[in-house]
Ligand SMILES: NC(=O)c1ccc[n+]([C@@H]2O[C@H](COP(=O)([O-])OP(=O)(O)OC[C@H]3O[C@@H](n4cnc5c(N)ncnc54)[C@H](O)[C@@H]3O)[C@@H](O)[C@H]2O)c1
């Protein structure tokens with residue numbers, strides 16, 4: 620019964636905080652390497668570079684484009700040889716690659732999420748994919764970023780679809796952490812969860828439930844309101860701590876299963892996770908009122924609720940079997956559910972959640 624809670628050492632969030640990255644990074648080293656894809660480099664590259672150079676660091680860029688794969692990590696690690704500080708800037712795939720590079724070289728690490736699309740910026744692990752884009756494994760580094768630096772002006776100006784995806788990832792955090800805690804399952808660190816982690820997972824959900832709609836309206840106009848700040852914190856800090864120190868369950872395992880099917884590859888992480896959350900609720904036999912509450916919240920926030928919305932318009936039996944079997948692999952967090960889970964049960968929960976969500980959406984559509 621060992622309780623374990625871990626987190627990044629520092630979290631700094633606000634409008635234009637990137638300009639002071641050197642000051643916040645607090646490194647004694649001399650050389651920083653910035654890993655970013657060309658699009659992200661065009662948006663924040665100059666600010667990161669000048670912010671770091673203002674404190675006496677030299678900087679080099681490593682171009683990253685694509686998925687977080689072993690070959691991508693190897694390539695970036697080679698270019699980052701000799702760095703004292705690794706800065707990853709971008710979405711989850713770039714940050715996961717940068718975290719793996721920093722862990723390999725044992726350097727200080729700063730994540731600069733430029734979209735609030737996932738909780739990858741704060742976690743101590745990377746999600747590694749095969750060259751074909753299928754989920755391969757969670758790779759645990761044993762260290763967190765030294766700093767998570769979140770510039771909300773950059774996030775609000777990014778495409779809104781990513782902001783929605785981060786909200787979906789944050790909703791899952793509460794349901795998975797609560798399930799894992801109630802089941803007495805281990806969290807990501809192999810310990811029991813703390814009361815702090817449970818409170819954080821719940822506050823994460825409460826924040827996106829209360830402020831998500833207003834925040835989305837603001838981001839639609841590239842505005843950074845107080846509610847945007849709150850939702851960015853929920854999707855990045857609270858969700859990251861909530862899932863790692865709280866624990867995962869069925870929702871992310873279903874997500875992992877969905878990545879095995881090519882038609883879902885254009886859907887974002889959060890869009891697939893939301894289908895996972897709804898599937899988890901059916902799998903757990905929750906009351907229909909609770910299921911409808913989450914579908915309604917999803918519809919209010921324009922999150923995906925049906926398989927068709929993530930590219931699976933008419934899934935074949937074989938596709939559903941592939942998803943369900945992958946979700947039930949022995950290492951998957953679906954086994955944190957407080958009952959035995961079979962691929963058949965997952966397949967049936969998945970199609971039932973899809974049907975229930977479709978029916979609910981139809982009742983809400985104007986007449
Ligand atoms: N390590 C973890 O704990 C963890 C948690 C959740 C998800 N993930 C992983 O994160 C990945 C998904 O990340 P994602 O959803 O951020 O997608 P992503 O990393 O593919 O980024 C999506 C796109 O956003 C673009 N982009 C980034 N910032 C932008 C900006 N400001 N304006 C315009 N475009 C911008 C990028 O160029 C990229 O093409 C998956 O691989 C998933 O498994 C990891």
Ligand SMILES: [Zn+2]
Nearest residue numbers: 737738788892
């Ligand atoms: Zn996630």
